[in-house]
Amino acid sequence: MRHPARIVPLAFLAAVTVGTLLMMLPAARAEPGHAPFVTALFTATSAVCVTGLAVVDTESYWSTFGEVLITVLVQVGGIGIMTMATLLGLLVSRKLGLSGRLRAQAESAGLISGNVRGVLLRVAGSLLIAEAVITAILTLRLRLHYGYPWGRSLYESAFHAVQSVNNGGFALYPDSLTRFVGDWWMCVPLSLGVLFGSIGFPVLFELFREWRQPGKWSTHTRLTVWGTALLSVGGFAVFLVFEWSNPDTLGGLGVATKVLAAFTQDVMTRSGGFNSVDLGDLNAETIAVTNALMFIGGGSASTAGGIRVTTFLLLAFVIWAELRGEPDVVIKHRRIAEETQRQAITIALLGVALVATGTLALVWLTDGVEFDRALFEVTSAFATVGLSTGITPNLPEPAQVVLVILMYVGRVGTVAVGTAIALNTRRRKYRYPEERPLVG
Amino acid sequence: MRHPARIVPLAFLAAVTVGTLLMMLPAARAEPGHAPFVTALFTATSAVCVTGLAVVDTESYWSTFGEVLITVLVQVGGIGIMTMATLLGLLVSRKLGLSGRLRAQAESAGLISGNVRGVLLRVAGSLLIAEAVITAILTLRLRLHYGYPWGRSLYESAFHAVQSVNNGGFALYPDSLTRFVGDWWMCVPLSLGVLFGSIGFPVLFELFREWRQPGKWSTHTRLTVWGTALLSVGGFAVFLVFEWSNPDTLGGLGVATKVLAAFTQDVMTRSGGFNSVDLGDLNAETIAVTNALMFIGGGSASTAGGIRVTTFLLLAFVIWAELRGEPDVVIKHRRIAEETQRQAITIALLGVALVATGTLALVWLTDGVEFDRALFEVTSAFATVGLSTGITPNLPEPAQVVLVILMYVGRVGTVAVGTAIALNTRRRKYRYPEERPLVG
Ligand SMILES: [K+]
Ligand SMILES: [K+]
Numbered sequence: 068m069r070h071p072a073r074i075v076p077l078a079f080l081a082a083v084t085v086g087t088l089l090m091m092l093p094a095a096r097a098e099p100g101h102a103p104f105v106t107a108l109f110t111a112t113s114a115v116c117v118t119g120l121a122v123v124d125t126e127s128y129w130s131t132f133g134e135v136l137i138t139v140l141v142q143v144g145g146i147g148i149m150t151m152a153t154l155l156g157l158l159v160s161r162k163l164g165l166s167g168r169l170r171a172q173a174e175s176a177g178l179i180s181g182n183v184r185g186v187l188l189r190v191a192g193s194l195l196i197a198e199a200v201i202t203a204i205l206t207l208r209l210r211l212h213y214g215y216p217w218g219r220s221l222y223e224s225a226f227h228a229v230q231s232v233n234n235g236g237f238a239l240y241p242d243s244l245t246r247f248v249g250d251w252w253m254c255v256p257l258s259l260g261v262l263f264g265s266i267g268f269p270v271l272f273e274l275f276r277e278w279r280q281p282g283k284w285s286t287h288t289r290l291t292v293w294g295t296a297l298l299s300v301g302g303f304a305v306f307l308v309f310e311w312s313n314p315d316t317l318g319g320l321g322v323a324t325k326v327l328a329a330f331t332q333d334v335m336t337r338s339g340g341f342n343s344v345d346l347g348d349l350n351a352e353t354i355a356v357t358n359a360l361m362f363i364g365g366g367s368a369s370t371a372g373g374i375r376v377t378t379f380l381l382l383a384f385v386i387w388a389e390l391r392g393e394p395d396v397v398i399k400h401r402r403i404a405e406e407t408q409r410q411a412i413t414i415a416l417l418g419v420a421l422v423a424t425g426t427l428a429l430v431w432l433t434d435g436v437e438f439d440r441a442l443f444e445v446t447s448a449f450a451t452v453g454l455s456t457g458i459t460p461n462l463p464e465p466a467q468v469v470l471v472i473l474m475y476v477g478r479v480g481t482v483a484v485g486t487a488i489a490l491n492t493r494r495r496k497y498r499y500p501e502e503r504p505l506v507g
Numbered sequence: 508m509r510h511p512a513r514i515v516p517l518a519f520l521a522a523v524t525v526g527t528l529l530m531m532l533p534a535a536r537a538e539p540g541h542a543p544f545v546t547a548l549f550t551a552t553s554a555v556c557v558t559g560l561a562v563v564d565t566e567s568y569w570s571t572f573g574e575v576l577i578t579v580l581v582q583v584g585g586i587g588i589m590t591m592a593t594l595l596g597l598l599v600s601r602k603l604g605l606s607g608r609l610r611a612q613a614e615s616a617g618l619i620s621g622n623v624r625g626v627l628l629r630v631a632g633s634l635l636i637a638e639a640v641i642t643a644i645l646t647l648r649l650r651l652h653y654g655y656p657w658g659r660s661l662y663e664s665a666f667h668a669v670q671s672v673n674n675g676g677f678a679l680y681p682d683s684l685t686r687f688v689g690d691w692w693m694c695v696p697l698s699l700g701v702l703f704g705s706i707g708f709p710v711l712f713e714l715f716r717e718w719r720q721p722g723k724w725s726t727h728t729r730l731t732v733w734g735t736a737l738l739s740v741g742g743f744a745v746f747l748v749f750e751w752s753n754p755d756t757l758g759g760l761g762v763a764t765k766v767l768a769a770f771t772q773d774v775m776t777r778s779g780g781f782n783s784v785d786l787g788d789l790n791a792e793t794i795a796v797t798n799a800l801m802f803i804g805g806g807s808a809s810t811a812g813g814i815r816v817t818t819f820l821l822l823a824f825v826i827w828a829e830l831r832g833e834p835d836v837v838i839k840h841r842r843i844a845e846e847t848q849r850q851a852i853t854i855a856l857l858g859v860a861l862v863a864t865g866t867l868a869l870v871w872l873t874d875g876v877e878f879d880r881a882l883f884e885v886t887s888a889f890a891t892v893g894l895s896t897g898i899t900p901n902l903p904e905p906a907q908v909v910l911v912i913l914m915y916v917g918r919v920g921t922v923a924v925g926t927a928i929a930l931n932t933r934r935r936k937y938r939y940p941e942e943r944p945l946v947g
Contacts, residue, residue, distance in 0.1 A: 156945050269945065287944035309871075351870040351878045359863065367945035378946040382856060389853040389928055395939070402939040405845070411946040412852050413829040416822060419859070423799065430791040431749075438791045438879035485946055488829055502841040504727035505596050505709065505807035506818040506851040506925055 071158055072487035075151050076479045079115060082147065083475065086111030086140045095133035102128075105464045112471045114140035116478035117148070117370050119236015119340035119453025120444070122460050122467055126239045137237055138229050142194075144478075145233030145264065145370040150190045152368035152482045153268045154183060159489040190268050194232050194370075197263050201228035201256045208252040231260030234370040236340020236453030244331070244343040249324040254331045254343060261339035267291060267366030286401045287377060291366045294376035298360060302333035305356045315348035336360045338371035340453025347456050351439070354456075358443060361450045362418065372451030372477050374418045378411045385411070410488050414481050421480075422449050425473045432466040444470065449477035511598055512927035515591050516919045519555060522587065523915065526551030526580045535573035542568075545904045552911045554580035556918035557588070557810050559676015559780035559893025560884070562900050562907055566679045577677055578669050582634075584918075585673030585704065585810040590630045592808035592922045593708045594623060599929040630708055634672050634810075637703050641668035641696045648692040671700030674810040676780020676893030684771070684783040689764040694771045694783060701779035707731060707806030726841045727817060731806045734816035738800060742773035745796045755788035776800045778811035780893025787896050791879070794896075798883060801890045802858065812891030812917050814858045818851045825851070850928050854921050861920075862889050865913045872906040884910065889917035 090107035093100060102110075102123075109122045110129075114137045125134065205224035209215045215223070223239055230237050240246060247253040263271075270291045277283055284292070306329035310317040317325045331343045337360050349357065364373015381396075385408055388396045396403040425445040430438060440456050447454045448470045459470065530547035533540060542550075542563075549562045550569075554577045565574065645664035649655045655663070663679055670677050680686060687693040703711075710731045717723055724732070746769035750757040757765045771783045777800050789797065804813015821836075825848050828836045836843040865885040870878060880896050887894045888910045899910065 159945075267945075285944070286942040290944050351876075351881075352867055355863070355867050355870060355878060375946060377944050381944065381946060385849070386853050386856055389849050390924070392928065397939050398942075400939050401942040403942065403944070407944065407946060409825070409829050409848075413826050414946055416826055416855075423795070427792050427795050430795060436791075437877075438795060439877070441791075484830070488832065499835070499837050499840050499842040502726040502838075502843065504725070504730050504817050504821065504843070504847065505592075505599075505707075506815060506821060506847060506854055 071155060072483045072490060075148070075155070075483050075486075078147060078151065079144075079475065079479050082115045082140070082143060083108075083112050086115050086136070089136055090133065092132075095129055095136055097128060097130045097133070105467055109467050109471055110137065111140060112474050113453070114235065114237065115144040116372075116451050116474045117141055117144045117233050117235045118372075118448060118451040118474045118478075119230070119234075119238075120448055120455055120459050120470060120474070121237065122462075124241050125237050126241065134226060134239070137235075138226055141233045141235035141237065142229055145235070146187070146191050146194060148478065148482070149194070149268050149368060149370055150183075150187045153186050153190065155482065155486040156269060156368055157186075159486060186268075189272070193268075193271060194264065197232045197260055198225070198228045201231060201260045204256045205253065208250070212250075212252070227257060228260060231257045231339065231341070232264045232370070234261055234264045234338045234340065234365070234372075234451070238341060242345070244341045245345060248328050248331075248343040249320065251327060254327055257341060258331050258334040258339070261334050261341075262295075265338045265365030265369050265371035266295065267369035267371075269368050270366055286398055286403070287367070289399060290377045290380050294380040295366065297380075298337060298363060298376065299333060302336060302356070302360050303329050306332050306353065309350050309353045309356070310344070313348070313350055316344045333360075336452065336454065337363065338365045338369075338373065338450065338452050340447075342454055346454055354439065354443060357454070358446050361446045361452045361454065362422065364450045364452075368482075372449070372481075374415050374450075374481065378414050381408065381411045382415055406489070410485055413488065414485060417480070417484065418449065421473065421476065422446055425449065425469060428469045429462070429466050432469065433462055436462070436466075445473060448473040451478050511595060512923045512930060515588070515595070515923050515926075518587060518591065519584075519915065519919050522555045522580070522583060523548075523552050526555050526576070529576055530573065532572075535569055535576055537568060537570045537573070545907055549907050549911055550577065551580060552914050553893070554675065554677065555584040555587075556812075556891050556914045557581055557584045557673050557675045558812075558888060558891040558914045558918075559670070559674075559678075560888055560895055560899050560910060560914070561677065562902075564681050564900075565677050566681065574666065574679070578666055581673045581675035581677065582669055585675070586627070586631050586634060588918065588922070589634070589708050589808060589810055590623075590627045593626050593630065595922065595926040596709060596808055597626075599926060626708075629712070633708075633711060634704065637672045637700055638665070638668045641671060641700045644696045645693065648690070652690075652692070667697060668700060670781070671697045671779065672704045672810070674701055674704045674778045674780065674805070674812075674891070678781060682785070684781045685785060688768050688771075688783040689760065691767060694767055697781060698771050698774040698779070701774050701781075702735075705778045705805030705809050705811035706735065707809035707811075709808050710806055726838055726843070727807070729839060730817045730820050734820040735806065737820075738777060738803065738816065739773060742776060742796070742800050743769050746772050746793065749790055749793045749796070750784070753788070753790055756784040773800075776892065776894065777803065778805045778813065778890065778892050780887075782894055786894055794879065794883060797894070798886050801886045801892045801894065802862065804890045804892075808922075812889070812921075814855050814890075814921065818854050821848065821851045822855055846929065850925055853928065854925060857920070857924065858889065861913065861916060862886055865889065865909060868909045869902070869906050872909065873902055876902070876906075885913060888913040891918050 087108045090111050091101050096102050106122055113120050202224045205228060206220045209220035209224060210217055226239055270288045273285060273288045312318050317328055328343055335341045336357050362373055363379045364375055365371020367375050367377055384396050384398055396408060422445055426442045429441040429445055430436060436458060440458050443456050444458055451474060527548045530551050531541050536542050546562055553560050642664045645668060646660045649660035649664060650657055666679055710728045713725060713728045752758050757768055760768060768783055775781045776797050802813055803819045804815055805811020807815050807817055824836050824838055836848060862885055866882045869881040869885055870876060876898060880898050883896050884898055891914060
C-alpha cells in the first residue's frame with residue numbers, strides 16, 4: 068500500500084458512517100420515530116472515536132438496542148485504534164530499520180512483518196479479559212450492595228466495563244458516576260480499566276514480558292510509564308488540594324472519599340471521560356489543570372487521545388536539553404532521533420492550533436457560550452476524553468458538528484500525521500545555504 | 508564577558524529597582540503621601556518593560572513629576588531592549604561565524620565587533636526622531652482641533668508619542684484612546700509609531716538601506732516583514748468582521764470610523780497597548796483572536812514583546828515542511844539552521860507554559876476572577892502589550908506581583924533564553940545510540 072497512514076482515517080470514516088446509519092434506525096431510539104441526523108452522527112462519532120461526549124441523555128434517549136449499538140461501536144473503535152496504531156508503529160520501525168528493544172520484542176513474538184492477525188488477537192484478547200474482570204466485580208457489587216436484579220446488574224456492569232477499558236466515557240446515569248463517588252468497588256475497577264486502556268499496546272506488551280526489569284525497557288516504555296506516573300500523581304495532588312474545601316465537590320466528603328474521588332477524577336481526566344464529581348462545580352484553577360491534562364492525554368497506540376504522554380515528556384526533554392545547551396536530547400543513554408523531536412513538535416503545535424480554532428468556531432457559532440466552557444468542551448473533544456461542563460446538548464447544530472470534526476480529527480489525526488511524517492520523509496538531494504533569523 | 512545573555516535580565520532588574528524607588532517618592536504622587544510598594548513596583552515594571560498595564564489611573568494618581576518619570580522609564584526601557592537585543596544578535600552572529608546579509612550589512616556600517624556606541628546612537632536617534640514627528644502632529648491636532656492650550660497640547664502629545672514609539676501603552680486618559688476613536692490625526696500617527704517601534708532595529712536598519720530591493724533582504728527581514736503584513740491584514744479583517752455589528756464597539760460607528768478603529772486596534776494588539784474601543788465589550792471570539800495576536804507579538808530586537816513574529820512564522824514553516832516530508836526547512840532558497848528551529852520551539856513552548864502557569868496562579872490567588880479575563884491579562888503582561896479588560900486594578904496584591912513577574916520575564920526572557928541557547932551550546936563529545944519512541 069502506498070499510503071498506509073491513510074488506513075486509519077478511512078477506516079474510522081467508514082465506521083462513523085455505518086454507525087450513524089445504525090443510530091438513525093427507529094429501533095435505536097427509546098421514543099417513537101428515529102433520531103435526527105446530527106444526533107446520530109454525533110453519538111456514532113463519539114462512540115467510534117471513544118470520546119463519550121453526548122448531545123442526549125444516553126439511558127433515556129436510546130433504546131436497549133441503541134445502548135448495545137453504542138457498546139459495539141465503542142468496542143470496535145477501541146480495538147481498531149489500538150490495533151492500527153500498533154501496526155503502523157511496527158511498520159514505521161521496520162521501514163526505518165530500527166533496532167530498538169520494542170522492535171526486538173515484537174520480532175521475537177512474531178508481531179512484526181505485518182502480522183495483522185497476531186496483533187489484533189492480542190489487542191482484542193487483552194481488552195476483553197480486562198472487561199470481563201471488571202464486569203464480574205461490578206456485577207457482584209450492583210447485585211449484592213445495591214440490590215439490582217442479576218440481569219440488570221450484569222447489563223449495566225458490562226456496559227460500563229466496555230466503556231472503561233476502551234476509554235469510551237458513555238454512562239447509563241445522567242450524572243455519570245457521581246452517585247458512586249464514595250464507592251471503592253465501583254470507582255477503583257473502572258479507573259484501573261481506564262488506566263489499562265490508556266497505556267497503549269506496545270507498552271502493555273513490553274511490560275507483560277519485562278515488568279521485572281525496568282532497566283531493559285525501551286525508551287518508549289520508559290517515557291510512557293514515567294510520564295503516566297508523573298501526571299497521575301500530579302493530577303491527583305492538584306485535584307485533592309484545589310478541591311479539598313470546595314463545598315460543591317470534595318468539601319463535604321470524608322477524607323477517604325476525598326482521596327478516592329481525587330484519584331478517580333485524575334484517571335478519568337486524561338481520557339476516561341467518566342466523572343464522579345460535578346465538573347461544573349470545579350474551581351476555575353482545577354478546570355485549567357483539567358484542560359492541560361486532557362490535552363496531554365494517554366499513551367501512544369492506546370484507546371486514549373490527546374497529544375500523548377510521550378509527546379509531552381519528550382518536548383520537556385527537548386526544552387531541557389536546549390536550555391542546558393546540550394547538542395543532543397538524551398534519555399537514559401539513548402539519543403532521541405531528530406525526526407522524532409520534530410514529529411512531537413508538529414503534533415503538539417497542530418494540537419494547539421486545532422483546539423484554538425475549534426474554540427473560536429464554537430464561540431462564534433454559539434450565542435452566549437463562555438470562552439472557558441467552549442475551551443473545555445473543545446479540548447475534551449479533541450483529546451477524545453468526553454468530560455463536559457454540560458454545554459454540549461444545548462449547542463446549536465453547527466457547533467455540534469464542529470465537535471464531531473474535532474473528535475474525528477483528534478482520534479485519527481495524531482496517529483495519521485505521526486505515521487505519515489515518519490514514512491514519507493523525502494531524501495535530501497541538495498541543501499540550500501543555511502541562515503539563522505533571530506527568534507525571541 | 509562570560510555570560511553576555513545575563514546582561515539583559517540584570518540591566519532590567521536594576522532599572523526596575525531604581526524605578527520603583529523613584530515612583531515611591533511622595534513627589535511622584537498627586538495626593539499627599541507616597542505610593543505603596545506594590546503600586547510603585549507594578550508601575551515601574553510596567554514602564555521599564557514597556558507594557559502599559561496599570562493598577563491605578565495614570566493621570567489622576569501620579570503627579571506631573573510621576574508622569575515624567577513614567578515617560579523616562581518607558582524611554583529607557585524601549586531604547587534599552589532594542590539596543591541590547593540588537594547587540595546580542597550581532598554577538599551571536601559573530602560567534603557563530605555567520606555570513607548572512609544582516610551581518611554583512613552590519614559589518615559595512617561598522618556596527619559589528621561590539622560597537623555599542625554605534626548601535627545605541629542609531630537606535631536612540633531613530634526612536635527620538637519618530638517621537639518628534641508624532642509629537643508635532645499631535646500637538647497641532649490637540650491645539651487646533653480640540654483647543655487645548657499650547658503647553659498642554661505639547662505635554663500630552665509628547666507623552667503619548669513616547670508611549671507609542673516605545674510601545675509603552677500608558678495613556679493620560681482613563682479610557683485610553685477611546686475618545687479619539689474616529690480621529691485619523693490622532694490614531695494614525697500613534698499607530699504608525701507603534702508599528703515603527705515593533706518592527707525591530709535589525710529590520711529597520713536593513714529596510715532603510717535596501718527597501719528598494721526586497722530580493723536581497725535577509726531571511727530575518729523577509730520573515731519579519733511578511734509576518735507583520737500577514738498578521739496586520741488578518742487581525743484587521745478579524746476585528747472588522749467580528750465587531751462590525753457589535754453595538755458596544757464598532758456597531759454604532761460610520762464605515763470610515765469602523766475601518767480606522769479596526770486598523771488601530773489591530774496594530775495596538777500586537778504590542779502597542781493603547782485601545783480606541785472598550786476591550787471589555789469585545790465579542791468572545793474577538794478576545795480569543797486578540798489573545799493569539801498578543802502572544803505572537805512583534806519583531807525581534809524591537810520594543811514589542813511576545814514570542815515574536817519570526818518565531819511564529821518559522822514554526823509554521825517547520826510544520827509545513829514536516830507535513831510535506833521535506834528534510835530541511837527552506838525559505839526562499841535559504842535553509843533554516845536546526846539550532847534556530849529548536850530555539851524557536853523552545854521559546855514558543857516556554858511561552859505557552861508561562862502563560863498557562865501565570866493564568867493558573869492568577870485564578871488561584873483571586874476569588875471570582877473569570878478564567879478568560881485572567882488569561883487575557885496574563886497574555887497581555889507576558890507579551891508586554893498592556894491591553895486590559897479592566898481587572899488589574901482590582902486584583903489582590905499577590906496576583907499583581909504575578910503580573911509583575913510575567914512582565915519582567917516576558918520582556919527579558921525571550922531575548923536572554925534565545926541568546927543563551929545560541930551562545931552556550933556545548934560541543935558534542937560522543938553520541939548515544941539513537942531511539943525513536945512513538946509520538947502521537
Ligand atoms: K473518552
Ligand atoms: K505595550
